[in-house]
Amino acid sequence: MTAPDPDAGELLRGRGLRSTPQRRAILAVFRGGAAEHLSADEVHAHASQALPDLSRGTVYATLAEFTETGLIAAVGTAEPVRYETNTTRHAHFRCRLCLRLFDLAAGLPGELAAPGFSVERIELRAEGICADCTDYEAGLEAGTSSMLRSGPPVDALSLAGVACAEEPGGPLGPLLLAATPEGLVRLAFEEHADAGALRARARSRRGSQAARRQLALAAEGLGRYLAGEPGAIECAIDWSALAASDPAALATTAAIPYGGTSSYSDLPLEQPARTLGRAMGANPIPLLTPCHRVTRGVELPPVFVGGGERRRWLVAHEREHAGELPSVARGARRGPRVR
Ligand SMILES: [Zn+2]
Ligand SMILES: [Zn+2]
Secondary structure: OOOOOOOHHHHHHHOOOOOOHHHHHHHHHOOOOOOOOOOHHHHHHHHHHHOOOOOHHHHHHHHHHHHHOOOOOOOOOOOOOOOOOOOOOOEEEEEOOOOOEEEEOOOOOOOOOOOOOOOOOOOOEEEEOOHHHHHHHHHHHHHHHHHHHOOOOOOHHHOOOOEEEEEOOHHHOOEEEEEEOOEEEEEEEOOOOOHHHHHHHHHHOOOOHHHHHHHHHHHHHHHHHHOOOOOOOOOOEOHHHHHHHOHHHHHHHHHOOOOEEEEHHHOOOOOOHHHHHHHHHOOOOEOOEOHHHEEEOOEOOOOOOOOHHHHHHHHHHHHHHHOOOOEEEOOOOOOOOOO
């Protein structure tokens, strides 16, 4: 890269990043020049001269963030050597989003040996987007468009004792909530197909006392969340009423910490990627189950049940209030699935 502007703060803000001592110290390590290709460890060693408490984790996360925003470029492969039981000669496919490596059945070139040379190893690696990542996005799109077109599979207003409320969502716009006496069953954004009906019910003040109490608790939790208090939005969820919305998939998002993200491919689930994408895209209780923290590997998908702009706001809001670190969970928790 070229030598950074002396005002690192301005440079950071220009990329939408808050100017923090950690980010400034890491950026200051880069001075430009034809031979400048620093490893993360070298960056850590230099930057911790200025900031002795700087952790390796912060350096890795910050370099990823700088690369993502185009402030610096990454060269070469950050990948460790990987081991596998398939000892036959075969080619590989690396997904640039989920970063998993897949075996390819075909694709090895024929004989490369010239007379007198004996080939002992051929490496061939294709790169691109894997079938799972493509399927996940297609599922997200299908799920989200179903929410705009027809709303969730179970109409919240058909449930016994249900009560509704409309709460201010700040930059997210009005939020329409529905609860049964057992817990929350719906959080709709303005443009969802059922928002109008939920709003009309909220104004009618109908519904059981127990459901109203659930709404009041959720509203309080939402208020604290929007004000920047880190942590989960405490409220009960009526999972039995949400049986058609893949509760298992939605519930796993609660394990992703506030301010963090996790790839769909790292969630402890066995659903096919498309089914999982659909469940996230049609999440009837966004925010209450934080599907905005589920990424497609290194990408924050622009498709979200509340639209890409709300997702970006939510992730930035949490990062800002969680402290320094964006924790991008990466790597294959599950082994690569061969297809
Ligand atoms: Zn992938
Ligand atoms: Zn292999």
